[in-house]
Amino acid sequence: MNVRYILKSRPSGRFSPETFERVQDDLPPLADGQARVKVAYVSLDPAMRGWVSPDTKSYLPPVAIGDTMRSLGIGIVEDSRTDAYSTGDWVTGFTGWTERLDVAPGQLTVVPPTVSMEDYMGVFGLAGATAYHGLVKVGEPKAGETLCVTGAAGSVGSLVGQIGKALGLRVIGIAGTPEKCRWLVDDLGFDAALNYRTDDLDAGLAAFAPDGIDLHFENVGGKPFAAALRHMKAHGRMVMCGFISVYNGDRPDEYPDMTAIIRRRLSLKGFVMTDHFDTYPAIFAELGKLIAAGKLTYRLDVVDGLDQAPVAINKLFEGTNTGKLVVKVVDA
Ligand SMILES: NC(=O)c1ccc[n+]([C@@H]2O[C@H](COP(=O)([O-])OP(=O)(O)OC[C@H]3O[C@@H](n4cnc5c(N)ncnc54)[C@H](OP(=O)(O)O)[C@@H]3O)[C@@H](O)[C@H]2O)c1
Structure with missing residues (x-):
């Protein structure tokens, strides 16, 4: 049966x-x-x-x-x-x-x-492939840039931030509990973490990204996305991976000011990993190297x-x- x-x-x-x-x-x-x-x-x-x-x-x-x-x-x-x-x-x-x-x-x-x-x-499945493809292929990060990632303690977000660190970026994570924020900084090596439920995101982003965010990886939408948009650097890039906060049909808890896209000449690009199954083996080879080097945990x-x-x-x-x-x- x-x-x-x-x-x-x-x-x-x-x-x-x-x-x-x-x-x-x-x-x-x-x-x-x-x-x-x-x-x-x-x-x-x-x-x-x-x-x-x-x-x-x-x-x-x-x-x-x-x-x-x-x-x-x-x-x-x-x-x-x-x-x-x-x-x-x-x-x-x-x-x-x-x-x-x-x-x-x-x-x-x-x-x-x-x-x-x-x-x-997990890491050798959709989450790992999404994190690597989204950050590296869509985001095209450069060492020294400031990366912000939302849903940062989740399966995709936590890998995005660590891959970013391995590539020499400064990484700010936004997550939903103090425990998750501590894990990001203490165990995963993020430079900073903000709790979107309790922290003032504008004050935190101004403090940790005083020159603005070069590259943003969006997993949740709503308030954290709206805050990131306010702190993007001119010509910054936004990788649009997910908007989980509205998947159940809820209205966003904050509507972003989309005029920032024009004022700061931003690029936003969405992607879906079902378009890229052929790239998985090459991605997993790269993730395997990062794990072997002790640079990636999950x-x-x-x-x-x-x-x-x-x-x-x-x-x-x-x-x-x-x-x-x-x-x-x-x-x-
Ligand atoms: N484009 C693609 O091909 C692709 C592939 C895989 C995943 N994704 C997307 O990537 C995102 C993360 O997926 P995942 O599998 O890694 O899940 P996950 O991050 O492991 O789990 C979901 C997390 O989202 C956060 N969350 C839930 N509701 C929220 C809300 N209203 N506001 C803010 N945060 C909220 C929660 O963390 P907190 O405690 O921090 O709130 C939750 O733990 C999703 O949007 C998913 O659809 C896209």
């Missing part, structure tokens, strides 16, 4: 118990040309809130009502009737919220068992059991995840 979660209804705010339905059914006998995968971990990502919205113009089509909830994941091939996969292969990609699934060649990517499966969901927040996924996903929107949020599904 296989357990999976389907999308039952589209939420109007946060994910709720009514959003998903637990389904138990039998997989059909494995077809020729397919492989059966046992899912070990699934990744919980802010983008999943967008995937259940009815927006048909986004970078991925909406998850259909009644379909298995879409998610990234990693698993192990249990049985194979195709040359594309061998029993025991580790495979990653869009597994969805299910204990098992049958896949066709090309549907999931085989990865070597050289790091842990959890790491493939933390994982592992939730036990697929049944926890529908509730645990809201940790991302409450700010209670401490690191990359993943669900352990079944023992690999």
